[in-house]
Amino acid sequence: MSARDPGSRGRHTTLFLLRNAPVLLFIVLLAAFGMMSGRFLTVTNFVNIFIQAAHIGIIAIGMTFVLLIGGIDLSIGANMYIVAAVLGLYLKDLPLVVSFPLVTLIGLAFGAVNAWFITRLRVAAFITTLSTLFVGRGIALYFSGNKMVGFSPEVLSLGRASYLGVPSAIWAFAIVFIVAFVTLSQTTFGRQIYAVGADADAAGKAGINVRRIVFSVYCIAGVCAAIGGLVSLSQVAVASSTFGFQKEFPVIAATVLGGTSLFGGRGGVLGTVFGAVLIQTVENGLVMTDADPYLYPLVISVIIFIAVFVDSTRTSILERLERRQIRVERA
Amino acid sequence: MAPSGAAELARPRRSLAVRLLVSEYLVLALTAVYFVVMWLLVPAIATADTLLDILAAMMPLLVVSIGQTFVLIVAGIDLAAPSILAAASVVGASMMTGEGGFALFTGVPILVGIIAFLGMGLFIGLLNGICTTRLNMPPFIVTLSTMMFFSGFALFYTSALTDDGSSFGDLPSAFVAIGQGTVHGVPYSLGVAAVVMLVAHVTLSRTVFGQWLYAIGRNPRAAAISGVPVKRAVMWAFIISGLCGGVASILYTGRLETGTPVLGQRILLDIVGAAVIGGVSLFGGKGRVTWTLYGVLFLSVVDKGLQLLGLDLASVFAIKGLVILCAAVLDAVRHRLMLRG
Numbered sequence: 115m116s117a118r119d120p121g122s123r124g125r126h127t128t129l130f131l132l133r134n135a136p137v138l139l140f141i142v143l144l145a146a147f148g149m150m151s152g153r154f155l156t157v158t159n160f161v162n163i164f165i166q167a168a169h170i171g172i173i174a175i176g177m178t179f180v181l182l183i184g185g186i187d188l189s190i191g192a193n194m195y196i197v198a199a200v201l202g203l204y205l206k207d208l209p210l211v212v213s214f215p216l217v218t219l220i221g222l223a224f225g226a227v228n229a230w231f232i233t234r235l236r237v238a239a240f241i242t243t244l245s246t247l248f249v250g251r252g253i254a255l256y257f258s259g260n261k262m263v264g265f266s267p268e269v270l271s272l273g274r275a276s277y278l279g280v281p282s283a284i285w286a287f288a289i290v291f292i293v294a295f296v297t298l299s300q301t302t303f304g305r306q307i308y309a310v311g312a313d314a315d316a317a318g319k320a321g322i323n324v325r326r327i328v329f330s331v332y333c334i335a336g337v338c339a340a341i342g343g344l345v346s347l348s349q350v351a352v353a354s355s356t357f358g359f360q361k362e363f364p365v366i367a368a369t370v371l372g373g374t375s376l377f378g379g380r381g382g383v384l385g386t387v388f389g390a391v392l393i394q395t396v397e398n399g400l401v402m403t404d405a406d407p408y409l410y411p412l413v414i415s416v417i418i419f420i421a422v423f424v425d426s427t428r429t430s431i432l433e434r435l436e437r438r439q440i441r442v443e444r445a
Numbered sequence: 446m447a448p449s450g451a452a453e454l455a456r457p458r459r460s461l462a463v464r465l466l467v468s469e470y471l472v473l474a475l476t477a478v479y480f481v482v483m484w485l486l487v488p489a490i491a492t493a494d495t496l497l498d499i500l501a502a503m504m505p506l507l508v509v510s511i512g513q514t515f516v517l518i519v520a521g522i523d524l525a526a527p528s529i530l531a532a533a534s535v536v537g538a539s540m541m542t543g544e545g546g547f548a549l550f551t552g553v554p555i556l557v558g559i560i561a562f563l564g565m566g567l568f569i570g571l572l573n574g575i576c577t578t579r580l581n582m583p584p585f586i587v588t589l590s591t592m593m594f595f596s597g598f599a600l601f602y603t604s605a606l607t608d609d610g611s612s613f614g615d616l617p618s619a620f621v622a623i624g625q626g627t628v629h630g631v632p633y634s635l636g637v638a639a640v641v642m643l644v645a646h647v648t649l650s651r652t653v654f655g656q657w658l659y660a661i662g663r664n665p666r667a668a669a670i671s672g673v674p675v676k677r678a679v680m681w682a683f684i685i686s687g688l689c690g691g692v693a694s695i696l697y698t699g700r701l702e703t704g705t706p707v708l709g710q711r712i713l714l715d716i717v718g719a720a721v722i723g724g725v726s727l728f729g730g731k732g733r734v735t736w737t738l739y740g741v742l743f744l745s746v747v748d749k750g751l752q753l754l755g756l757d758l759a760s761v762f763a764i765k766g767l768v769i770l771c772a773a774v775l776d777a778v779r780h781r782l783m784l785r786g
Contacts, residue, residue, distance in 0.1 A: 252763025411597030
């Protein structure tokens with residue numbers, strides 16, 4: 115493509131705008147909320163947005179792994195609640211360095227149960243995790259007796275603590291993100307996840323142990339659900355019987371908003387972090403501008419809708435524009 | 446089902462257990478086993494009253510699950526179904542409530558109300574259909590956002606238009622009768638659901654449109670090449686799901702005697718679960734109205750049994766989950782048997 119081509123400049127601009135459409139949408143939102151509320155565009159508020167987005171973001175990072183292989187995990191909310199119930203009821207007296215790893219293991223075990231049904235018994239992921247959602251919540255409700263679960267004071271002070279000026283929730287978010295990002299982009303395991311998601315049969319023929327990969331992504335989702343649950347419960351002080359209930363929806367929304375395909379093979383955790391923060395920004399902006407609380411779900415769903423709409427049209431237009439033109443055009 | 450039928454002819458020596466496992470009546474058989482076990486534990490489940498109660502209670506779920514079946518057959522999913530129930534319930538009820546309904550002045554508020562129910566269903570279904578087919582967005586995420594939107598809308602609408610902000614009461618008794626009334630002991634809702642079922646069954650199994658849906662679910666590209674109007678057919682699948690949601694909402698609202706925005710809030714997983722337990726595939730191309738009926742019957746009987754046992758919420762959750770899981774494991778096993786057979 116040469117500079118003499120008259121359509122070239124316009125096309126470059128279109129391509130640039132389309133590639134960065136989600137970011138542009140984000141900037142438009144920031145500007146709009148910033149104009150409506152003086153408190154919105156402040157550092158404190160952005161730190162708050164990240165703190166509030168942390169638990170959804172962490173769980174959504176785990177969900178990203180599952181969606182990348184073309185699976186789904188609906189049971190994360192139940193997993194969160196089991197973690198909360200066990201921690202609050204049975205491990206209250208242990209120091210956090212012992213109890214936190216223990217409950218994270220419970221999250222891992224929960225994920226492994228899902229994985230076992232999906233890989234060994236070949237039950238569809240949707241229906242497996244739908245059932246474990248019920249079973250998990252049922253077990254946790256049995257533990258808690260349908261009552262509020264409280265936590266030790268150390269848990270709460272951890273939730274409020276900061277290290278090197280950074281709040282603990284953001285530390286957790288950042289660490290989980292970095293580990294996940296490096297795993298997906300720098301390791302063989304990460305490449306194998308994408309390969310399985312793009313075409314499981316072909317991946318199997320290429321010598322990848324598909325079953326092991328599938329098994330491990332559900333375990334990762336379980337661990338992330340446990341960590342996200344810990345971050346969330348250290349912020350809310352008590353877990354009611356609806357702790358984590360229907361969390362699968364915002365988590366999946368954040369992941370898909372970040373550009374991860376529901377059909378596997380396409381996406382990544384950087385987008386997921388973006389998706390989680392975007393949703394939280396909208397919610398925070400609505401609070402800051404004193405909007406009617408009943409309007410929150412309406413606005414958030416419209417934003418998710420617009421983002422996904424832009425993403426899907428963008429993909430098809432990009433494909434068309436980036437197609438190499440091999441036809442010789444006459445002057 | 447032709448493939449399994451052929452397989453059975455080829456291998457006549459299979460044991461009864463295997464034959465039962467691969468038959469489409471497996472879920473029905475499981476329901477019967479569960480029912481007998483429950484009968485031994487709580488004899489009350491086998492009384493006419495309880496049975497009628499199960500039937501009446503399952504009708505709205507059946508209607509909305511039948512709508513879901515259409516969408517699942519074209520390899521879509523309609524997560525918006527619960528929000529259709531809720532939005533139709535409050536909009537429809539607001540037309541005919543005795544406390545200043547919008548359509549009272551027309552003299553036929555019930556008619557306007559019913560049109561509003563179906564209109565909401567049609568509108569949301571159409572919206573889902575347009576977004577998936579014309580805007581090329583994945584159905585999962587389209588219906589996820591319409592679910593959030595219209596659930597929120599139902600709450601907003603109710604809070605803005607009612608005094609207590611929670612529900613529309615005082616509905617005309619003739620309307621309530623649709624959900625509750627009986628003729629010679631048979632609930633009206635049974636008749637409504639039977640009509641929906643019959644129409645849906647004939648549409649899927651006896652019409653060209655039905656064949657289009659299966660073809661799209663199996664392979665959309667091949668279907669398009671063979672001349673199936675894929676976009677139009679998928680659009681109709683979503684519209685049918687929306688309309689079924691509207692009808693189910695009428696039945697639910699009548700049963701509860703109030704239009705409420707929390708209607709159906711927790712039954713999304715029941716709707717999809719019932720269809721899938723019945724054997725409808727989440728990956729498209731496979732499903733029948735009768736299978737969905739078996740799935741709904743199964744879930745309803747399980748629910749009622751647990752309720753009669755007087756179990757607490759925790760056990761109901763856990764047992765329901767285990768039962769769904771067992772059904773799914775059996776389904777996976779029989780799928781493998783069919784492939785082998």
